[in-house]
Amino acid sequence: MLKGKRIGIPRAISYYNNYPFYYGFFSGLGFEVVVSDKTTSGLINKGSACVVSDTCLPIKVYVGHVINLLEKGCDTIFVPSLQSTGHKINNCSKVRGLPEIIRNVVNRSFNMIEPTLDKTEGLGLKSFCTDAANQLGIYDEDLISSAMKKGWQTYNNFLQMAKSGIPHQEAIKNAVSGRFSLKNMDVVKPLSVVIMGHGYNLFDERISMNILKKLEKMGVKVYTGLNVSKEDAISAIHNIGEIQYWANELDLTGAAAYYMQNRRVDGIIALTAFGCGPDSLMVDEIQYHARNKNIPMVVLTIDEHTGEAGFVTRLEAFIDMLSRRKKKLMSKTAHLKLLPEKTSEKKETKVLTRA
Amino acid sequence: MQANIEKELQTNKFSQMDDTIKAKDRIIAWPRMGRIDIPLKALLLTLGAKVVIPPANSNEVLELGVKNSIEGICLPYKLNLANYIMALENGANTLMMFQAPGSCRLGNYTKMAQKTLKKMGYEFDMVIFDMYKSKMKQTLQAFWHVTRCINPFKYYKAFSLGFNKFFAIDEAEKQMFYYRPRELRKGEAERYYNKWLKIIDGTNTIIGAKSLVKKIRKDFKNIEIDRKKDIPVVYLLGEFFVLLDPYTNQNIEKVLGEMGIEVQRQIMFSGWLEHVLKPSFFYKKESHRERCVRYAKEYMKRAIGGECIETIGDTVYAAKNGIDGVIHLMPFSCMPEIVSQNILSKVSKNEDIPILSLVLDEQTGKTGYVTRVEAFVDLVKRKRVRKEHPQAERIKL
Numbered sequence: 005m006l007k008g009k010r011i012g013i014p015r016a017i018s019y020y021n022n023y024p025f026y027y028g029f030f031s032g033l034g035f036e037v038v039v040s041d042k043t044t045s046g047l048i049n050k051g052s053a054c055v056v057s058d059t060c061l062p063i064k065v066y067v068g069h070v071i072n073l074l075e076k077g078c079d080t081i082f083v084p085s086l087q088s089t090g091h092k093i094n095n096c097s098k099v100r101g102l103p104e105i106i107r108n109v110v111n112r113s114f115n116m117i118e119p120t121l122d123k124t125e126g127l128g129l130k131s132f133c134t135d136a137a138n139q140l141g142i143y144d145e146d147l148i149s150s151a152m153k154k155g156w157q158t159y160n161n162f163l164q165m166a167k168s169g170i171p172h173q174e175a176i177k178n179a180v181s182g183r184f185s186l187k188n189m190d191v192v193k194p195l196s197v198v199i200m201g202h203g204y205n206l207f208d209e210r211i212s213m214n215i216l217k218k219l220e221k222m223g224v225k226v227y228t229g230l231n232v233s234k235e236d237a238i239s240a241i242h243n244i245g246e247i248q249y250w251a252n253e254l255d256l257t258g259a260a261a262y263y264m265q266n267r268r269v270d271g272i273i274a275l276t277a278f279g280c281g282p283d284s285l286m287v288d289e290i291q292y293h294a295r296n297k298n299i300p301m302v303v304l305t306i307d308e309h310t311g312e313a314g315f316v317t318r319l320e321a322f323i324d325m326l327s328r329r330k331k332k333l334m335s336k337t338a339h340l341k342l343l344p345e346k347t348s349e350k351k352e353t354k355v356l357t358r359a
Numbered sequence: 360m361q362a363n364i365e366k367e368l369q370t371n372k373f374s375q376m377d378d379t380i381k382a383k384d385r386i387i388a389w390p391r392m393g394r395i396d397i398p399l400k401a402l403l404l405t406l407g408a409k410v411v412i413p414p415a416n417s418n419e420v421l422e423l424g425v426k427n428s429i430e431g432i433c434l435p436y437k438l439n440l441a442n443y444i445m446a447l448e449n450g451a452n453t454l455m456m457f458q459a460p461g462s463c464r465l466g467n468y469t470k471m472a473q474k475t476l477k478k479m480g481y482e483f484d485m486v487i488f489d490m491y492k493s494k495m496k497q498t499l500q501a502f503w504h505v506t507r508c509i510n511p512f513k514y515y516k517a518f519s520l521g522f523n524k525f526f527a528i529d530e531a532e533k534q535m536f537y538y539r540p541r542e543l544r545k546g547e548a549e550r551y552y553n554k555w556l557k558i559i560d561g562t563n564t565i566i567g568a569k570s571l572v573k574k575i576r577k578d579f580k581n582i583e584i585d586r587k588k589d590i591p592v593v594y595l596l597g598e599f600f601v602l603l604d605p606y607t608n609q610n611i612e613k614v615l616g617e618m619g620i621e622v623q624r625q626i627m628f629s630g631w632l633e634h635v636l637k638p639s640f641f642y643k644k645e646s647h648r649e650r651c652v653r654y655a656k657e658y659m660k661r662a663i664g665g666e667c668i669e670t671i672g673d674t675v676y677a678a679k680n681g682i683d684g685v686i687h688l689m690p691f692s693c694m695p696e697i698v699s700q701n702i703l704s705k706v707s708k709n710e711d712i713p714i715l716s717l718v719l720d721e722q723t724g725k726t727g728y729v730t731r732v733e734a735f736v737d738l739v740k741r742k743r744v745r746k747e748h749p750q751a752e753r754i755k756l
Contacts (some may be wrong), residue, residue, distance in 0.1 A: 056700045058692070058718065085661060094664065097463055097694035101663035105698055108658055108705040120661060249467055281694040284431025285467050292474070 011117065011140070012038045012078035014069035017062060017099060018086060020172070020203035021255075024179040026082065028158030029133060032151025033142055038078045040069040043210035047072055048308050054109040061211065061277045061307050062204050063098050063105065070106055079114045081106075082136070087122035088251060094124070095251040096282050166230040171216070172207040175230075195326055196225035198263040200256040200290060201275035202283075203229070205306065212275060213312050215304075215319070222323050227269065229255030232262045240265060244293050250282045260290045264297060271300045271326045273319075278307040300326060380452055380484050382507035386411055388446030389455040390439040393603040394528050395628060397560050402521035406506040406513055413445040416606035420445065421721055427475060434607060434690035434720055435600040436468050443472055447481045453505055454485045462664040463694050495636050519565050525629040527571035531555045534579040536623065539616030541584035549613070551579055588619070591739050594677045595624045596670045597688035598696050601719055602626055608688055609725055611717075611732065615686075618736045623682070625673045626666065650676065658702050665695025671702055678710035684739040685712060686732075691720035713738055 011030050013019060019026075019039070030037050041047070043065055051068025052059075073081055083103045088094045098105070103118035119135035120127055127135075130152070137148045162179035166172060168186045178185060197219065205211050206228060219226045229237070237258025241248055244261045248254070256274075263269045272294055276283035287303055294301045302322045304315065387403055388411045389396075396412050403410050414420065416438050424441030443454055456469050469487050476483065488494070488501040499514075508514070531552050538548035555575055562568050593615060601607045602624060612622045625647065634646050645653075651672025652662070658675070662668045674685050687703060689696035700716050707714045715735040717728065 056697065056704070056716075058697050059701065060697075085663075087661070087663070094466075097664045097667065097698055101659075101661075101667065101695075101698040104659045104661070104663065105701050108702040118660070247470075249470075279692045280431070281433075281464050281692060284429060284692075285464060285471065288429040288431075288471075292478075 009035045010038055010078055010080060011035045012040065012073035012076070012081045014066055014073060014081070014083070015040045015042065016066040016069045016208070017102065017204050018084060020207045022159070023176055024162035025155040025159035027155075027180050029136075029151050029155035030082070032154035033137060033140065033147065035140070038073065038076065040072040040076070043068070043208050045210070048210070052308065055105070058279065060098065060279045062202070062280075063102075064308065065204075065208070065211065066102065067106065067109060070110055074110070074112055074114060080117065080140075081114060082117045084132070084136075085118055085120045086251065087120060087127075088124045089121070090123050090248070090251070092124055093248055093251050093253075096280075099251075163230075167233060169231065172203075172228075172230065193223055193225040195223065195271075195323065195330065196227065196269045197271045197273055197323075197326070198227040198259055198269045199273045199275055200229070200260040200287070201273075202252055202255055202277075205275055205277055211277075211306060213306075213310070213315055215273075215275065218316065218319060219323070222320070224323060224326075227259065227263055229259040232259050236262055246289060250286065252282060253286060256283070256286045257290055261293070264290075264293060264299060267297070267299065269299075270330055271302070271322065273322070274301065274303045276303065276305055278305050300329065382505070385409065385453045385484075385505055386451045387453045387455060387505055388413060388443070388449075388451035390442040391416055391604075392600060393605060393628065394556065395525075395603075397528060397556065398521040398524035400560075401524055401563075402502075402517045403506070405517035405520055406502060406508045408506045411446050411449045411451040413442045413449065416442075416604060425721055427479070428471075431692065432471075433464060433693055435598075435604075436464070436471070437721065438604070438607065439468060440472055440475060443476060444479070444481075447476070447483060452483050454483055455488075455501065455505065456485065457488045457490050465665075490635060498636065516565055520563075520568050522629070522632070523565075523568035523571060524559055524562070525632060527559050527568070527575060528556070529627045529629045530572045530575050531559070531579075532624075532627075534575060536612060536616065537621060538579055538582045538584060539613070540590050540619045540621050541586075541588060543583045543585055545617075547582050548579075548616075551582060589743070590619060590621045591683040591736075591743050592621045592623060593684045593686055593739065594673060594682050595622055595686050595688065596626070596673050597666065597686075598690055598693050599626060599631070599666055601688045601690055603628055607690075607719060609719075609723065609728060611686065611688070614729060614732055615736070618733065620736055620739070625676075626669065654679070658706060663695060663698060665693070667695040667699040670696065670699040671706060674703060674706050674712065674714065675710060678706075678712040682712070683743055684735065685714045686735070687714055687716045689716070689718055691718050713742065 013023065013026055023039075027037050047068040048065055050071050051064040051066070054067050054071070055064055070081060070083070083106050085100055085103050086095050087100045094100070103116060107116065117136055117139045119132045119139065121129065121132040133152050134148055137143070137151075142148065158179050161184050162175055165175040165178055165185060170178070170185065170187050199206060199215065201212070206216070216226055232240075232254075234254060237254040238248060240261035241253065241258055243265065246257065246261075260272050264272070272290065274283075274287045274290065276287060291301055291303075300322070302318065304318065306315075386409045389399060391413060400410055400412065420441045421438060423444060424437035424439070427444065428437050428440050439456070446454065456472075458466050458469050469485060473485050486501050486505055488497045490497070535548045535552040538551075542548050555578070559571060562571060595602060595611065603626070605612070615622050630647055634648060648669065651669045653672070654675040655668050655672035658671050659668055670687060677685055687696075687700065689700065703714050703716065706712070713735065715731065717731070
């Protein structure tokens with residue numbers, strides 16, 4: 005019985021923010037969760053062959069991952085439609101219409117689990133989960149709510165770990181395997197930046213060209229949306245005089261606004277996919293506020309053809325500019341102690357096992 | 360409780376109407392889209408307001424918009440912003456705009472425009488009607504706010520004039536679409552249309568406005584037409600603004616009409632207005648949107664914002680009703696229409712209907728665009744001949 009019950013989750017779009025919840029939920033229902041392989045150029049090519057050219061990179065990647073799952077022999081695939089995550093807080097149309105795109109561009113027959121989350125219309129998480137379970141043929145309410153609880157448990161562990169500064173992949177791995185560890189945040193580095201970008205762009209090593217590791221190597225402390233709690237992000241958005249309009253806004257405007265307050269970082273990097281609708285507005289918003297507060301900002305646009313060399317050059321130039329700027333500021337305020345050039349990283353990782 | 364407070368914070372911040380400008384000092388302007396200026400002008404003048412109409416959309420207008428807006432935003436916003444700037448330059452101090460949060464980037468237009476214009480140093484009040492539930496109330500509130508008119512009869516007159524003018528303009532447009540490919544003397548249908556626009560603009564009584572539609576139908580019958588000519592029918596579908604604004608879509612209706620194609624448009628401004636403002640219990644028959652949802656069921660199960668579901672539903676409807684082809688218009692990087700473009704390729708295959716997707720932006724060259732439309736028209740005509748004579752192997756057109 006258990007052997008046949010497999011569900012595939014594409015490693016794209018909502019995977020990066022919500023996978024621990026999905027994992028906890030579906031394993032709570034008694035399913036084996038299959039995740040597609042990591043993004044490669046071949047996978048992107050397969051995806052882009054199916055959709056029209058105007059579609060943005062993350063959707064092409066998503067289609068590629070669905071095809072990858074089908075090739076792996078998994079014929080039940082979870083494709084959620086996350087319409088809105090709050091009252092009048094909507095997602096981008098392409099994310100909302102993911103099941104519609106997949107149904108019409110992937111010319112193979114498979115079983116698609118497509119629940120809808122639409123809080124504007126009163127379809128909350130409970131109905132989202134019930135919908136998903138019903139489509140899988142499970143109608144037992146108690147089982148569903150216990151699975152949801154399990155999902156929340158995994159998800160909360162993941163959030164806490166990620167917030168403490170553990171790298172995204174490791175946090176997901178730990179959460180899924182039931183481990184719990186926290187990292188000491190106080191690693192001193194000469195420079196710090198915040199990257200505003202969707203989780204699916206930022207944490208996908210192929211799409212973001214490993215920007216996080218590259219920056220770490222340059223001696224830059226990187227903050228992302230995962231390091232900010234939801235409440236902090238919302239209040240930061242209100243503080244700079246904006247409202248939350250997009251569902252993903254917390255990862256972008258929220259993170260940037262939070263670190264912009266009191267100048268917690270030296271610079272802002274925006275990582276956006278070419279042709280992304282919400283990003284064009286959010287980046288502009290932050291650019292406006294960054295200019296007012298005199299914080300340097302760079303916008304890096306990516307698509308499937310982005311050459312890595314040009315990308316790195318721009319990143320290096322920006323970091324160079326930041327460090328020069330900081331030195332200048334420091335020499336002006338000589339009474340302040342200069343930060344050490346190189347610091348020994350102290351890793352204090354506690355590993356606890358949760359029963 | 361927490362959720363309620365959040366809701367308040369989210370809604371009121373940008374749709375607040377301040378009273379810094381007195382009602383009698385208000386000079387009102389709104390963005391241009393096709394000919395909506397005629398009915399809106401009548402409506403506001405009847406309520407006793409002063410209005411400024413910005414110049415019609417053109418290359419200069421677009422240039423001004425492009426200069427002052429961000430790169431990634433869609434085309435309609437750029438034109439809207441330029442309209443606002445020109446209106447403010449001409450003395451307006453109150454801007455009106457509707458918005459529909461939750462559809463697409465449209466919900467962000469007013470917020471962004473406000474910020475950009477304030478940055479440019481203009482002083483104004485922006486009145487927004489939020490088209491999300493309780494729309495009639497919102498609309499009335501907005502008009503009350505800008506005019507402070509308390510006479511209910513004036514409201515009746517204003518809305519009746521406005522609505523009837525909308526219907527009349529759409530009727531004239533429909534008639535023009537029908538007569539343009541069939542007319543014997545070239546340009547006559549358009550001349551009639553322009554003549555009627557002037558008459559509609561000049562009408563000032565409720566009775567006069569109500570009889571406009573009938574008069575238009577009767578008058579257009581005077582155009583001499585070629586009854587034997589075989590006219591293929593093509594649906595125009597896609598994004599709302601580009602469909603309704605002839606500058607933005609490079610007057611595709613005229614291009615097609617002159618090639619001998621009858622254009623039909625499912626999205627008309629009056630139809631949309633009726634759907635949005637009329638309370639649902641007044642509806643006896645199925646509305647356009649409901650029909651689209653029904654027809655699109657096989658391809659789409661949920662609405663995803665914008666006009667995506669309308670595009671899909673209408674295409675299937677067209678295929679089932681023997682329409683010869685569909686032209687799908689969208690501005691560059693329009694999110695809902697990219698989804699529908701993806702779905703349309705499957706609809707085209709399954710329902711056997713030719714579809715041409717045209718992406719419009721500020722750099723669209725007219726020649727390349729006309730070439731594609733010509734090729735599409737050839738295809739449609741050939742397909743039509745094939746359908747009528749299935750045995751014929753080769754037919755010379």
